[in-house]
Amino acid sequence: MKILVLNAGSSSHKSCLFDLSQPRADGPAQPPLWRASLDWTHASGQVELSAQAGEASLQQVLPTRDRTEGLRAMLDTLVQGPTQVLAQLQEIAAVGHRVVHGGGDYSAAVRVDGAVKAAIRRLIPLAPAHNPANLEGIEVLEQILDRVPQVALFDTAFHASLPPAASTYPGPYGWLAQGIRRYGFHGISHGYVAQRAASLMGRQITDLKLLTCHLGNGCSLAAVDQGLSVDTTMGFTPLDGVMMGSRCGSLDPGILIHLIRQQGYNADQLDTLLNRESGLKGVSGVSNDLRLVMAAMAAGDGRATLAIDLFIHRLRQGMGAMIASLAGLDVLVFTAGMGENSPLIWQRACQPFAYLGLRLRQGELQRSGQDQDIAAPDSRVRVWVIHTQEEWAIAQACLELLHPAP
Ligand code: ADP
Numbered sequence: 412m413k414i415l416v417l418n419a420g421s422s423s424h425k426s427c428l429f430d431l432s433q434p435r436a437d438g439p440a441q442p443p444l445w446r447a448s449l450d451w452t453h454a455s456g457q458v459e460l461s462a463q464a465g466e467a468s469l470q471q472v473l474p475t476r477d478r479t480e481g482l483r484a485m486l487d488t489l490v491q492g493p494t495q496v497l498a499q500l501q502e503i504a505a506v507g508h509r510v511v512h513g514g515g516d517y518s519a520a521v522r523v524d525g526a527v528k529a530a531i532r533r534l535i536p537l538a539p540a541h542n543p544a545n546l547e548g549i550e551v552l553e554q555i556l557d558r559v560p561q562v563a564l565f566d567t568a569f570h571a572s573l574p575p576a577a578s579t580y581p582g583p584y585g586w587l588a589q590g591i592r593r594y595g596f597h598g599i600s601h602g603y604v605a606q607r608a609a610s611l612m613g614r615q616i617t618d619l620k621l622l623t624c625h626l627g628n629g630c631s632l633a634a635v636d637q638g639l640s641v642d643t644t645m646g647f648t649p650l651d652g653v654m655m656g657s658r659c660g661s662l663d664p665g666i667l668i669h670l671i672r673q674q675g676y677n678a679d680q681l682d683t684l685l686n687r688e689s690g691l692k693g694v695s696g697v698s699n700d701l702r703l704v705m706a707a708m709a710a711g712d713g714r715a716t717l718a719i720d721l722f723i724h725r726l727r728q729g730m731g732a733m734i735a736s737l738a739g740l741d742v743l744v745f746t747a748g749m750g751e752n753s754p755l756i757w758q759r760a761c762q763p764f765a766y767l768g769l770r771l772r773q774g775e776l777q778r779s780g781q782d783q784d785i786a787a788p789d790s791r792v793r794v795w796v797i798h799t800q801e802e803w804a805i806a807q808a809c810l811e812l813l814h815p816a817p
Contacts, residue, residue: 513565569598627747
């Protein structure tokens, strides 16, 4: 069964095609037959299209800002040119979409219909950069692949299990009726890596307390107890929580009042300041990319050193908070760009938790293309570095929804 997965960002659109006709296994993710991406960030008025199928690849620059045109060109690479893997698009049996915001209504994958599209549209004010792109992806695919089932997976869905004390902000009670509450994000990734860690350990997820740390461009932590998210660091928006590449994470909200009153900031300026000019980038003045900030730190740059120290400090605080919500810890998982690749982060993040009996392996820790357990044999907490596979998880969820296991 050929399943196409679409993952829309504010200025990108990634896609993969999986063939899941083989029996489902609880093993590692299987590589896609084809993957492609559209990237609008490089030149104005143009989109960069890349596609790959096995050894074959293709790169094109198209003179359009239009997402629909870009998506049509991207799908053409499935059926023609060097990356062709299908005779016709009608071979696609289902399409899975990653949708950032599903509000409080969705706790699992859903078949897209008018009500689901209306919900995604209604939630645009809560995810203005993402939900419109997700909706456009769905509508373009409806036009191209008439009658092929489409499935939406929400980044918020995994956190639908947050108890009220974790999902409510301590503002006025009326906020709840306005939808101002904590939703949490990166749910597809947190859910996948938690399940994968349990499978690698040969354990049932329902017997474990896991802390999953998704550290990519955006960073969030989740406390997963018996398979359910019971707390997470991102909140109403993906700006809350730990420090990130260019986002600040949690701040004293009094700072915003101060900036508005004393420096005349408006909403758009605050949005740019907190989402794009803060975090590792804002503090170091170097970059939002951890690799470049670490290189500057190694060269003796004081601001880069402060940025990394602050990142680690905030990360440890978040981990401590999640461990408190779990009331215990069996497994710690690191995932996404920084989490999969940075031994410095593993070491420094874990250091204060030695009191829990958490100990990393002796000797030099190294990044690996494989998922790996980096805890010492006698550690009371297992520590896994797991490569997140959001597209694979979406394809699996589509299969499960459309053809549930008997
Ligand atoms: P996204 O959240 O956009 O999917 P990723 O999960 O790909 O992002 O994470 C991207 C970030 O991962 C980069 O900005 C960089 O900070 C970090 N990263 C990637 N590779 C490495 C590496 N080898 N060492 C340290 N950090 C890395």
